[in-house]
Amino acid sequence: NQILVSDVNELNQAIKDAKPGDKIVLKNGNWKDAELLINAKGTPEDPIIITAQEKGKVFLTGLSNLRISGEYVEVSGLVFKDGYTPTSEVISFREKKGVYANHCRLTECVIDNFNNPERENTELWVALYGKNNRVDHCYFTGKRSNGVTFAIRMVDEACRNNNHQIDHNYFGYRQNLGSNGGETMRLGTSHYSLSTCGANVEANYFEYCDGEHEIISNKSCGNTFKNNTFFKCRGTLTFRHGHDNTAEGNFFIGNGKDHTGGIRIINERNKAINNYFYNLKGYRFRGALVIMNGIYNSPINRYNQVIGGVFSNNTFVNCDHVQLCAGSDSERTAPPIDSKIENNVFYHDSKDNIFTVYDDISGISFSNNYINTGVKPLLKDGFTVVDMKLVENESGFLFPVSDQIKNAGCSLSSPVATKENTGVTWYPIVNEELTFDNGKVIKIEPGLNSLFDAVESSEPGDIIILAKGEYVNSKVLSIKHPLTIKSEKEKEASILSEKNNMFQIENGGALKLIGVKISGSESPDMAGNSIISTSKYSMNRNYKLIVENCDIEDLTVNHSFDFLRIYKSTFADSIVFRNCNFLNVSGNIASLDKETDDLGIYNAEYVVYENCTFKNIGGVILNLYRGGTDESTFGPILKFVNNKVFNSGKNKRNKIGCSLYLHGVQWAKIDSCNFIDSAPIKLNLSKDEPIIKFSNINIYPKVSIISNSNEFSLINLTHKKQ
């Protein structure tokens, strides 16, 4: 029996009447604010099928979601986009608490950028409950708000030992969340992590899953991760909680991208066998292989000791870091025991030292591992240095080869998971990156609001070129997409504003300013003006801001006039100030400190200040803040080099009382900088091994760098008058 339904009421009626073998077909079109509840019972032979009239032509938009419960129900062909779920889950394998789906299947469905506009609101895209369900050949891309993309929920017995099958799905782009909660997949939670989940995650393709440092957070027992591909994903497959899990036949392809990692191991009898790791650059918890120290008698939500771990027949090619006993500290004192690292091949063509050992590794037995010439073996025993060559295999991957390697390294038989053999065939794959300068060139002349008009009519990637003269704007310049604004000849065009803010970067926006002069002289006489701000609302797309070769001056009409003003629930991929002169500013240059709940959330990943001069700045040059003790993120990452700071940071309204303040920053290079007659530099370092390096710093008059700890390096501090 096949029934075509065209709205939710018809669907509900059809489901009520449905008999095993029935096929309910959703009519092509836009189903807006549609909450679908499929509660039906098919049989193993005759499932009830819910599908689209044509696959990819039924769109769930607005406040929509899907609940599947009952048995032997199969849903396919739906696309969720242009909206978000009104509940906490987009696709849920339950009707409500205690009423689950079993033996049901979700196949060939798409969720595309279906996000709550509130970045911090937590939603799952797929929540698996019940048992024996399958999710396959789905495409999930563009998860941008808080919450796991795909979760197996183990809330009660009816959801454990579940035998779920998750295969041939394409997990696409997930931007850096800048916070915990950006996992692409999670199996269980710490609460139930000693129960068996028993899921099989096989032959899925993960691409640019950069949400946080756990691509997959395994928090239960007895799961298998097999033949999946992780392509340029920041983070690791993490065996965070639970025992007896296996990662086998997976490909981790970093291609040299920052923070790409492999497998991180905690707990008992977890195995990493026959995996391939290529060009992974992650360090600390994001190494290619990370075996952690545990805690004796660990609470369930902390770190169990690694016992009985097996790490064998893996191949590592140009991976920078293998970390043993990682996380060793006064709490994590239990090193791995009864574990084996054997039959692995480690190849690196440019780094001689790839192993880091943080504690006692006598509990790990090493045997028959191979290293190429030039790389330092971890131990004498168990490692053989041999000459290897990289040879491309039939799938195009480089494998180290040598006659001397015996029974070691991975040998992969199944086809590798790719873009092509996962997900759906009928839905376009879009590059989600914000890109500058790929649009058209727009030349404009000076005049009241001529720049405003050009910005309003611009399209993504456009370049607005300003002829010589003054550009006064009586309206806020609203930046809704990547846009470059450039002076035709360097510093001949000046931009002014009569509003309390000149540029506002909206959700989806990115701004590049090149060679312009910016003045605050026409800004209104009120406290709290700014030149550039983010949206005041949550932005669930990360933005970029690049300011190069610009002169910025006279931000002084009233107090607290900031150059960059950001708001809570916004996140910058990158903020770059290069070759700029900032002169006379009553407020801050950039105070990136709006996440003060100290939940590990922060406001910018990469921050670059390079070759800039700052003179008479009342507030901070930079306040870069990440509070709390969360360990799931990578940034903030700061490069602050070749800058000169004069007479800055000393306004009484500058509450933190310093010119440069770094709080919880994870990586910073501060080199060749001059601080003259300015408020001090202050550090509040976190405990998660930040890398903070100062070199060639001149501070006059002499004053110390204020810090809560001495875990930073400082080379060549001088106090010359200049």
Added chain:
Amino acid sequence: NQILVSDVNELNQAIKDAKPGDKIVLKNGNWKDAELLINAKGTPEDPIIITAQEKGKVFLTGLSNLRISGEYVEVSGLVFKDGYTPTSEVISFREKKGVYANHCRLTECVIDNFNNPERENTELWVALYGKNNRVDHCYFTGKRSNGVTFAIRMVDEACRNNNHQIDHNYFGYRQNLGSNGGETMRLGTSHYSLSTCGANVEANYFEYCDGEHEIISNKSCGNTFKNNTFFKCRGTLTFRHGHDNTAEGNFFIGNGKDHTGGIRIINERNKAINNYFYNLKGYRFRGALVIMNGIYNSPINRYNQVIGGVFSNNTFVNCDHVQLCAGSDSERTAPPIDSKIENNVFYHDSKDNIFTVYDDISGISFSNNYINTGVKPLLKDGFTVVDMKLVENESGFLFPVSDQIKNAGCSLSSPVATKENTGVTWYPIVNEELTFDNGKVIKIEPGLNSLFDAVESSEPGDIIILAKGEYVNSKVLSIKHPLTIKSEKEKEASILSEKNNMFQIENGGALKLIGVKISGSESPDMAGNSIISTSKYSMNRNYKLIVENCDIEDLTVNHSFDFLRIYKSTFADSIVFRNCNFLNVSGNIASLDKETDDLGIYNAEYVVYENCTFKNIGGVILNLYRGGTDESTFGPILKFVNNKVFNSGKNKRNKIGCSLYLHGVQWAKIDSCNFIDSAPIKLNLSKDEPIIKFSNINIYPKVSIISNSNEFSLINLTHKKQ
């Protein structure tokens, strides 16, 4: 010549072609995103007229504004609503910098709730530039975002000595802004305050203009304020800067409302003559008459000494405060000199002490003033105590009458400005207050989302009655208008949520919860949940929250679970918790501290905690915060009585480390409260004479109230174990 135009292009063409005497008629309808520029030259005899096809049927909506420049242009009949200006001014008497209107008139126009959604964005509704312009018979109501409603701008010579006429306008409801910038009218700024403005503000009606403590901020010389009525307005007509201004024949009708004031005087030769003051309750700078201390050699933006002030023939009926040398402190040390207070009548039927003197009043001569029997005269000389009777005059105002009063008190000849003789006749006047319980009653039964569905379909003022049972919601309950939710029988209905927040008060919303149980037991296992939140976005309408007879418990699934979570750029008229029990909360009850820029902005006006019990609260019971030194506001105002606090405030994430924190609160009564095994009480008092009274406080174990100053009173502090 009369030309009908139907869009902006046609209008522009018509204006280009316009000749003196032409009449350009805007077609009836909705002009969306219309920026009108009227740059034309009429003559005194033949002005160019821009008007509506029918008055009140031409609506400027969306991002719209109006600029008038040129000469002898008259604009009438337009209505601005449902939008806001894209620039900083809605109606501007200039084209751009330096290009002004002269001899132009705006008449019978309306601006109705035409506000930027961003509460803090600063916009003027009417900005007068140039000279000899008139604004009359307009209706301005519902200004809700930052910025003066009506301003005379004196930016250059062409705008001074301007002879502007502002008459017969109706200035309607302006809600409490909770910040500086809420003036209804401003004439000049401190910069040019020693220049002559020369405007005449006559026969206007001001109603509920409650934006801040200056209803009118006069900041220039030579202005007249004549025969205006101020009806139930919080604040005063303030002669803030500038000399030689006169307030004459005005009516200040407080009708017993909080913070209603009269005239506040600073600077030289300012006069208050023949005014009538009725039932004004304001204190401090909001007295019926406030004559301030100045600063010797004051900077232009501070306080000039009062010299040559004349305060005569005024009548005060039941006004609580007349303040002399107000603001006297270590900076304001210059008392009024060469001034007269004469021929005034002061009547009060219930308060014996209406005068407060803060410094030397020998520079004021007092003569022929009358006081009724029972009120204490300020001095022996210059005041006569007589028996008076209140008699209603023909306009319905009560005047004190006695045969013994000679040549004193006000005598008003012109008709009083009223709703009826000001503004326009063709536009409805709407009460803007949020009102509970004037809608229909909706009875509902327990069930998943039954409450959600009822809230969604509710209308303003509705009352939702819950039958006994559990109300689980998988979606956020979004409160978009005043709504009451009430258990049919007290505490038999429980409300639970599967979302990280249960109730969200949106812009325009107000919530009253009566007799329900609220539990966090179904809330998601994540940090930072809440039961009630404001919008995360700016709210430009003040909200109300009332929680009575409720039990709230088990907000503990994870850390930082708050009862009330507010966001920046929101403002509560009132937050009331009465007869409630709060048990086991991992976060805060209410942390009203989101305006940390310390610009004098705060988050709630009236806060009441009465007869409540708090047990095992991890965070603060209340954090009430107003930062900075701004003096333009009234609140926060706190009543905290008969509460019991047990084992609270001690969670390590409670950064401020106390159970009750008051920062910059302006008025507080804390009476009959018990703090047992809890974090301390902490005060950060501002310097603007806050009134903070503690009485009958028991704290066990013994610990002091921590305070930055001893400017609070404390009666009967005990340390009993109970």
